[in-house]
Amino acid sequence: MFNALRAAIDEEMERDPTVFVLGEDVGHYGGSYKVTKDLYKKYGELRLLDTPIAENSFTGMAIGAAMTGLRPIVEGMNMGFLLLAFNQIANNAGMLRYTSGGNFKIPIVIRGPGGVGRQLGAEHSQRLEAYFQAVPGLKIVACSTPYNAKGLLKSAIRDPNPVLFFEHVLLYNLKEDLPEEEYLLPLNKAEIVRSGEDVTILTYSRMRHHVLQAVKTLEKEGYDPEVIDLISLKPLDFETIGASIRKTHRVLIVEECMKTGGIGAELSASIMERYFDELDAPVIRLSSQDIPTPYNGTLENLTIVQPPQIVAAVQKLVQGQV
Amino acid sequence: MVQERSLPSLSIPQTTITREQGLMLYEDMVLGRIFEDKCAEMYYRGRMFGFVHLYTGQEAVSTGVIKAMRPDDYVCSTYRDHVHALSAGVPAREVMAELFGKATGCSKGRGGSMHLFSAKHHLLGGFAFVAEGIPVATGAAFQTMYRRQVMGDAKADQVTACFFGDGASNNGQFFECLNMAALWKLPILFVVENNKWAIGMAHERASSETEIYKKAKVFGMVGEEVDGMDVLAVRTVAEAAIARARAGEGPTLIEALTYRFRGHSLADPDELRSKEEKEFWLKRDPIKKLGAYLVEQELATNEDLRAIEQKVQAIVDDAVAFAEESPEPKPEELYDYIFAEE
Ligand SMILES: Cc1ncc(C[n+]2csc(CCOP(=O)(O)OP(=O)(O)O)c2C)c(N)n1
Ligand SMILES: [Mg+2]
Numbered sequence: 150m151f152n153a154l155r156a157a158i159d160e161e162m163e164r165d166p167t168v169f170v171l172g173e174d175v176g177h178y179g180g181s182y183k184v185t186k187d188l189y190k191k192y193g194e195l196r197l198l199d200t201p202i203a204e205n206s207f208t209g210m211a212i213g214a215a216m217t218g219l220r221p222i223v224e225g226m227n228m229g230f231l232l233l234a235f236n237q238i239a240n241n242a243g244m245l246r247y248t249s250g251g252n253f254k255i256p257i258v259i260r261g262p263g264g265v266g267r268q269l270g271a272e273h274s275q276r277l278e279a280y281f282q283a284v285p286g287l288k289i290v291a292c293s294t295p296y297n298a299k300g301l302l303k304s305a306i307r308d309p310n311p312v313l314f315f316e317h318v319l320l321y322n323l324k325e326d327l328p329e330e331e332y333l334l335p336l337n338k339a340e341i342v343r344s345g346e347d348v349t350i351l352t353y354s355r356m357r358h359h360v361l362q363a364v365k366t367l368e369k370e371g372y373d374p375e376v377i378d379l380i381s382l383k384p385l386d387f388e389t390i391g392a393s394i395r396k397t398h399r400v401l402i403v404e405e406c407m408k409t410g411g412i413g414a415e416l417s418a419s420i421m422e423r424y425f426d427e428l429d430a431p432v433i434r435l436s437s438q439d440i441p442t443p444y445n446g447t448l449e450n451l452t453i454v455q456p457p458q459i460v461a462a463v464q465k466l467v468q469g470q471v
Numbered sequence: 472m473v474q475e476r477s478l479p480s481l482s483i484p485q486t487t488i489t490r491e492q493g494l495m496l497y498e499d500m501v502l503g504r505i506f507e508d509k510c511a512e513m514y515y516r517g518r519m520f521g522f523v524h525l526y527t528g529q530e531a532v533s534t535g536v537i538k539a540m541r542p543d544d545y546v547c548s549t550y551r552d553h554v555h556a557l558s559a560g561v562p563a564r565e566v567m568a569e570l571f572g573k574a575t576g577c578s579k580g581r582g583g584s585m586h587l588f589s590a591k592h593h594l595l596g597g598f599a600f601v602a603e604g605i606p607v608a609t610g611a612a613f614q615t616m617y618r619r620q621v622m623g624d625a626k627a628d629q630v631t632a633c634f635f636g637d638g639a640s641n642n643g644q645f646f647e648c649l650n651m652a653a654l655w656k657l658p659i660l661f662v663v664e665n666n667k668w669a670i671g672m673a674h675e676r677a678s679s680e681t682e683i684y685k686k687a688k689v690f691g692m693v694g695e696e697v698d699g700m701d702v703l704a705v706r707t708v709a710e711a712a713i714a715r716a717r718a719g720e721g722p723t724l725i726e727a728l729t730y731r732f733r734g735h736s737l738a739d740p741d742e743l744r745s746k747e748e749k750e751f752w753l754k755r756d757p758i759k760k761l762g763a764y765l766v767e768q769e770l771a772t773n774e775d776l777r778a779i780e781q782k783v784q785a786i787v788d789d790a791v792a793f794a795e796e797s798p799e800p801k802p803e804e805l806y807d808y809i810f811a812e813e
Contacts, residue, residue, distance in 0.1 A: 195616075200651070209605070209610065214611070236600060245588075250582060288810075
């Protein structure tokens with residue numbers, strides 16, 4: 150997947166001289182996950198700008214550059230470090246267009262590795278989408294395959310608005326053959342990964358793969374779930390979600406972020422508001438635990454949702470046991 | 472007598488200004504003064520709301536720097552931004568209407584006093600959080616350098632002026648951006664308006680090194696201390712810094728020693744600052760100082776100055792009438808400006 154992301158950046162930089170990347174070790178070092186490897190050789194040090202370790206300031210700098218007509222891509226070496234840039238992301242990337250009464254556009258992409266990795270410890274295993282989702286004016290996208298990573302990142306770079314773009318540390322090594330020809334994917338469309346009749350499973354990022362593992366088991370047992378990868382965490386694609394619920398009448402949410410105030414919390418509340426009459430069962434949420442991600446491998450596995458839990462939840466939902 | 476830091480007298484001879492320049496500077500400062508006085512009146516009459524921070528007393532800094540710049544240069548301010556906006560050319564009508572929350576305001580009534588913006592006048596904001604404008608201004612300066620060096624645009628020689636207070640100079644974003652601006656030789660002026668106070672926090676209680684301009688040195692940057700009550704001194708220092716920035720020679724940190732003649736905001740009882748201190752600074756009123764200089768140098772007569780004051784009074788009265796008559800933003804436009812379409 151890192152190559153797909155790299156190709157997206159390369160193509161967009163080739164196409165538009167106002168596109169540039171900034172962040173820690175994005176130039177000479179090539180990015181901590183190799184997403185910008187060697188691009189500085191092609192585009193120079195100003196377009197692959199190695200910054201000092203000053204997240205709030207270089208993010209603010211990117212916002213200023215975006216307001217004045219450039220298209221910066223900020224790489225968070227780890228998305229968690231962008232907690233240091235929360236003010237610039239929330240107040241200025243998110244809200245400035247509105248508070249300025251439309252005076253300024255902020256075409257910026259803030260991207261990088263997020264999510265729970267393998268025993269990286271709590272600070273490097275954050276679930277930040279929950280923190281950022283309340284900020285008005287931000288679009289939040291989570292990619293999950295090399296194919297969608299490339300098409301979505303290209304669209305994010307071309308979007309005239311601030312886009313928070315979550316990659317997942319454990320998905321960088323996914324491999325997939327990509328089309329030769331150029332393609333873009335819409336930022337506001339969920340992806341129907343598997344269509345089915347029994348239950349709508351809403352998921353995103355790495356949990357899509359846990360869901361698909363569970364689906365293999367469920368298929369053998371004769372279940373027919375519909376799997377939707379949200380892609381856009383904000384705004385949510387209720388067109389796709391609603392159509393699915395009208396078909397299955399049951400919803401399971403599988404997410405990596407925390408249950409309290411998470412993406413699933415927002416989804417579940419919105420589904421209740423919009424589709425209450427369509428539901429045959431309460432919406433079920435499988436989220437990660439409301440604790441700092443523990444270092445110990447066993448505890449870490451207990452913290453995030455595992456495929457057997459998904460299997461069990463679908464069985465219960467479809468059998469009407471909830 | 473309070474112990475005041477001695478105000479630097481300019482070692483460089485003051486550039487002689489023409490009558491036109493002198494009157495232009497005078498008018499801009501008077502506009503800042505009368506506009507803010509009117510704001511206080513309108514606030515107490517319930518026409519504007521929220522936190523309103525007036526600039527009264529500091530006019531020489533805004534005028535001295537911004538009027539030495541070109542209209543296509545960039546200006547970045549704080550929550551104390553009305554007068555920077557006016558100096559940058561945003562019409563008084565649009566600023567007043569914004570303070571009234573009207574649809575005709577420069578931020579369409581969405582921003583308010585602390586969020587003034589004008590893309591047309593290259594006013595980047597209006598930043599209500601202390602120091603958060605510094606990175607944004609640094610980004611605008613980076614953009615200019617990028618256009619010139621990466622995109623080969625020879626016309627990209629705009630300079631950015633970034634204004635903030637003594638309090639902000641203790642924030643990390645200040646140090647981080649000085650470092651980056653010096654590192655990449657960005658065309659920017661960091662203008663600290665040291666008015667001795669950050670709300671109720673006296674500068675010497677907040678900063679281990681009170682002479683802020685000295686902090687430039689560790690970044691290999693030029694640091695200048697200037698009498699912020701003397702518009703000609705500010706202008707002279709700014710002109711040199713602007714010339715350096717435009718020539719690609721990098722940023723300058725300017726510390727202007729100044730004072731606000733009113734409380735921190737219109738909600739501030741202003742109980743901590745001593746009478747002696749206030750008197751010391753009130754005697755140095757920058758508008759009176761320039762007026763006296765213009766008359767003494769026979770660049771203007773007292774009648775010329777009175778005529779300017781009357782002209783400005785009319786502009787401000789017109790701005791209030793405009794703001795009063797302007798429509799409120801439409802409720803159905805509540806969601807406008809969240810996202811850009813193209
Ligand atoms: C991040 C942040 N913290 C605190 C405040 C509250 N606050 C507003 S102005 C101010 C003092 C700033 O002083 P200074 O930088 O010297 O500017 P001045 O008001 O004197 O122009 C404070 C603490 C704020 N607006 N933003
Ligand atoms: Mg101050």
